[in-house]
Amino acid sequence: xxxxxxxxxxxxxxxxxxxxxxxxxxxxxxxxxxxxxxxxxxxxxxxxxxxxxxxxxxxxxxxxxxxxxxxxxxxxxxxxxxxxxxxxxxxxxxxxxxxxxxxxxxxxxxxxxxxxxxxxxxxxxxxxxxxxxxxxxxxxxxxxxxxxxxxxxxxxxxxxxxxxxxxxxxxxxxxxxxxxxxxxxxxxxxxxxxxxxxxxxxxxxxxxxxxxxxxxxxxxxxxxxxxxxxxxxxxxxxxxxxxxxxxxxxxxxxxxxxxxxxxxxxxxxxxxxxxxxxxxxxxxxxxxxxxxxxxxxxxxxxxxxxxxxxxxxxxxx
Amino acid sequence: xxxxxxxxxxxxxxxxxxxxxxxxxxxxxxxxxxxxxxxxxxxxxxxxxxxxxxxxxxxxxxxxxxxxxxxxxxxxxxxxxxxxxxxxxxxxxxxxxxxxxxxxxxxxxxxxxxxxxxxxxxxxxxxxxxxxxxxxxxxxxxxxxxxxxxxxxxxxxxxxxxxxxxxxxxxxxxxxxxxxxxxxxxxxxxxxxxxxxxxxxxxxxxxxxxxxxxxxxxxxxxxxxxxxxxxxxxxxxxxxxxxxxxxxxxxxxxxxxxxxxxxxxxxxxxxxxxxxxxxxxxxxxxxxxxxxxxxxxxxxxxxxxxxxxxxxxxxxx
Numbered sequence: 042x043x044x045x046x047x048x049x050x051x052x053x054x055x056x057x058x059x060x061x062x063x064x065x066x067x068x069x070x071x072x073x074x075x076x077x078x079x080x081x082x083x084x085x086x087x088x089x090x091x092x093x094x095x096x097x098x099x100x101x102x103x104x105x106x107x108x109x110x111x112x113x114x115x116x117x118x119x120x121x122x123x124x125x126x127x128x129x130x131x132x133x134x135x136x137x138x139x140x141x142x143x144x145x146x147x148x149x150x151x152x153x154x155x156x157x158x159x160x161x162x163x164x165x166x167x168x169x170x171x172x173x174x175x176x177x178x179x180x181x182x183x184x185x186x187x188x189x190x191x192x193x194x195x196x197x198x199x200x201x202x203x204x205x206x207x208x209x210x211x212x213x214x215x216x217x218x219x220x221x222x223x224x225x226x227x228x229x230x231x232x233x234x235x236x237x238x239x240x241x242x243x244x245x246x247x248x249x250x251x252x253x254x255x256x257x258x259x260x261x262x263x264x265x266x267x268x269x270x271x272x273x274x275x276x277x278x279x280x281x282x283x284x285x286x287x288x289x290x291x292x293x294x295x296x297x298x299x300x301x302x303x304x305x306x307x308x309x310x311x312x313x314x315x316x317x318x319x320x321x322x323x324x325x326x327x328x329x330x331x332x333x334x335x336x337x338x339x340x341x342x343x344x345x346x347x348x349x350x351x352x353x354x355x356x357x358x
Numbered sequence: 359x360x361x362x363x364x365x366x367x368x369x370x371x372x373x374x375x376x377x378x379x380x381x382x383x384x385x386x387x388x389x390x391x392x393x394x395x396x397x398x399x400x401x402x403x404x405x406x407x408x409x410x411x412x413x414x415x416x417x418x419x420x421x422x423x424x425x426x427x428x429x430x431x432x433x434x435x436x437x438x439x440x441x442x443x444x445x446x447x448x449x450x451x452x453x454x455x456x457x458x459x460x461x462x463x464x465x466x467x468x469x470x471x472x473x474x475x476x477x478x479x480x481x482x483x484x485x486x487x488x489x490x491x492x493x494x495x496x497x498x499x500x501x502x503x504x505x506x507x508x509x510x511x512x513x514x515x516x517x518x519x520x521x522x523x524x525x526x527x528x529x530x531x532x533x534x535x536x537x538x539x540x541x542x543x544x545x546x547x548x549x550x551x552x553x554x555x556x557x558x559x560x561x562x563x564x565x566x567x568x569x570x571x572x573x574x575x576x577x578x579x580x581x582x583x584x585x586x587x588x589x590x591x592x593x594x595x596x597x598x599x600x601x602x603x604x605x606x607x608x609x610x611x612x613x614x615x616x617x618x619x620x621x622x623x624x625x626x627x628x629x630x631x632x633x634x635x636x637x638x639x640x641x642x643x644x645x646x647x648x649x650x651x652x653x654x655x656x657x658x659x660x661x662x663x664x665x666x667x668x669x670x671x672x673x674x675x
Contacts, residue, residue, distance in 0.1 A: 116648045126648050173514055187615070189506045196616025197490055200649045207610040208644055210527045211602075220644055285528075293524040297614065298504070299513025327525055327537055331433045331443050332517045 050097060050109040050147070051354030052090060053154065053347075054137075056129030059086075061093035062347070063101065064354035067165025069347060071097050079130050086130065087137075091144050108148035108357030112157025112349035113137060119195050122151040150356045152195075156202060157352030158344065159186025160193050162304055164355040166343035173300040176342055177204060179287065180307040182217075183225045187298065205229065209289055227286035230262045230309055237265055237279045247275035262308070269315055277315060284316030288323025295328050295338060306342030367414060367426040367464070368671030369407060370471065370664075371454075373446030376403075378410035379664070380418065381671035384482025386664060388414050396447050403447065404454075408461050425465035427673030429474025429666035430454060436512050439468040467673045469512075473519060474669025475661065476503025477510050479621055481672040483660035490617040493659055494521060496604065497624040499534075500542045504615065522546065526606055544603035547579045547626055554582055554596045564592035579625070586632055594632060601633030605640025612645050612655060623659030 051069075053060040056079055062072040073096045075089050094109070115127025122138015124130065142149040152160065159176040162168035168176065168188060177185040183205030187194050194201045205225035206218050213222025214235065226232050241250055241257045249268045253259040268276035291303050305313075317339075325333060344351055365387075370377040373396055379389040390413045392406050411426070432444025439455015441447065459466040469477065476493040479485035485493065485505060494502040500522030504511050511518045522542035523535050530539025531552065543549050558567055558574045566585045570576040585593035608620050622630075634656075641655060661668055 116646075173511075185614075189511055190509055192507055194490075194506055194615070197618040198616055198649060198651060198653075200646055201614065201616040203613045203616075203646055206613050206646055208526065208606050210529075211606055212527075218646065289525050289528055293610070294614070296520045296523050297502075297518065297611070298511070299515055299518040301514040329433075329517055329520055329523055329535065332515060334515060336515075 046105070047107065047358065048101070048105050049107045049354045049357035050094060051350040051352065052094070052109065052111040053157075053349035053353065054086075054090065054111055054113040054130075055154070055349075056114055059089055059093055060347075060350050061090070061097050062350045062354065063097040064351060064358070066358060067161070067351055067355070069350065072347075072350070073097055077130070083132060083135050087140055087144075090141060094141075094145060103146045106147055108150065109141065109145070110157070110353035110356030111137065111141070111149070111151045112154040112353045113151055114154050116200055117151050117153045117156075118199050119150070119152055119156075120199075122149060124151070125199065148357065152352065152356065153184075153199075153202070154349045154352075155184030156186040156193060156195065157355075158306070158342070158348035159188060159202075159352065160355045161344050161348050161352035162342055163188050163193060164358055165351060166348075167304055167340055168302075171301045173298065175204075175294050175298065175300050175303045177291070177294075177303060177305055178307040178342075179229060179283075179305065179309040181230045183229045183307075187300070189298065189300075204290060204294060207290065207293065209286055224286060224290045228283045228290070233265060233279050233283050233309075234260050234262060236282060237275060240275055240279075245275055248273045249276060266312060269312070280312050280315040281319050283309065283312070284319035285323050287316065288320040289327055291320070291339065292324045292327035295324070295332065299332065302337060302340050304340050304342040306345065306348065310341065363422075364424065364675065365418070365422050366424045366671045366674035367411065368667040368669065369411070369426065369428040370474075370666035370670065371403075371407065371428055371430040371447075372471070372666075373431055376406055376410055377664075377667050378407070378414050379667045379671065380414040381668060381675070383675060384478070384668055384672070386667065389664075389667070390414055394447070400449060400452050404457055404461075407458060411458075411462060420463045423464055425467065425674030426458070426462070427474070427670035428454065428458070428466070428468045429471040429670045430468055431471050433517055434468050434470045434473075435516050436467070436469055436473075439466060441468070442516065465674065469669065469673065470501075470503075470516075470519070471666045471669075472501030473503040473510060473512065474672070475623070475659070475665035476505060476519075476669065477672045478661050478665050478669035479659055480505050480510060481675055482668060483665075484621055484657055485619075488618045490615065492521075492611050492615065492617050492620045494608070494611075494620060494622055495624040495659075496546060496600075496622065496626040498547045500546045500624075504617070506615065506617075521607060521611060524607065524610065526603060526610075541603060541607045545600045545607070550582060550596050550600050550626075551577050551579060553599060554592060557592055557596075562592055565590045566593060579629075583629060586629070597629050597632040598636050600626065600629070601636035602640050604633065605637040606644055608637070608656060609641045609644035612641070612649065616649065619654060619657050621657050621659040623662065623665065627658070
């Protein structure tokens, strides 16, 4: 049995999987992962979460556990533990925190998943000891969290940190949110795929077309990565485009908030060798001349797959 | 003689004028204004400031004054009181705070002017009691300040709040900072003038051309305002363009920081009746759907010409 003190439980509630871990000071002592089965609806998902919690608590005394923190996809009311809206889970106004708290004898809090990951970096990761940083997660979408004066910010209506939906060009490509030219429409995995598809449809030459056997709708990130490895011009242009728009956006974050560092994480980091040079040079050009100092502007997040789970545990650490 | 308690001195150090006031709790008890004479260099400007301080302190006991706060144009190191760079004053690494402190027997602190104005709103104005707000000043340039968790943020290298130099279109018009598509290049008074000049040079019809007697380089804000009053299409389009880009940018601030409100101030507010409708509708469209709640997103700053002076005094209030 783990040492009684400083135990907490972290939950990563995603659209496809639920991970629950028993944690102490940023270390995962025990972890279970289940598929989410979002189609089973709120009650079904709650059952999966409760089953997973039971598993990691086996042999533990409730009173040794400081609390349970959930990092959930979607817009979260951190004060009430409600999931206001989560497209991945297809939930609206779902009383997640209260429902879990009623079923188990523990304090429960809920945060947006990327905000939770940011808290993990602040308490245990590459943001530890910093007064201010931004944590930008670039995957199929783009999310972020900000720490200012040593504290994670949630915003007046719980939507602080959505840098993915800041506009970088009012005439830019359509975003999933309905607006044009959001960072996410340019620089997420989905944005990169859409760009490649559009270029292929315009007739641009690329080995990607062979790799998907002419089925343009089958273009995915890993295929673009494979083509880039082979020096394919379109693949490299698509990835560099990600770097350019991330560079503009990170410069905007820097110009507005001037944090000590901006941490990057997420699945797109697998392509960093292709996009980081243009990201950094674009960012250097677009930050204020007075801010172009001899210091690191960008770093990497420490935690990868476990970031949200650890962030949940960090609420009570 | 004013009541001894809670007195402080505020200084507004601008490129054209220096205003110094004796203040108590957001009220100016006595104020003097002198031209800056920036051409006289650092020592010359210091003399003007010290002369003005002497005037407002006549009959006051030093020990009744809590301190002196300066709001200065340019990038300021708030920790050392140094003006790192101010194009308006043509200063680099100027030891403003220390020089003033040595000459008078008072505690002295220096802040960037728009950050000082933001502090005035926080302590005495329309940001009083708020946990978070942004204060955006739209004049010949665009500056801003952010309050988060009840505190003004300065940033890691004293450049937080420069929303005027966030990029809204990498292919947009050239900004004074050397980059393309900054908010300031679109939506400041200068940006508006440049747009009108460019359109006139392209041959667009407008009564503005008559108002400046064909001397396109003489186009200024008040002339555009006059033409707008007469229903001139170009003048109205130029002002609405300001509203559109401010709307995009305020939406970006909202999406990133989700403050309780965004306060607007500055000389361009004289045109608000023309640009506010499009600003608000653009902002509503561009914030996240989940953030489109039935609440005021934008308000007006309380203080106009005295904002920076009061902000200086607020450091010690």
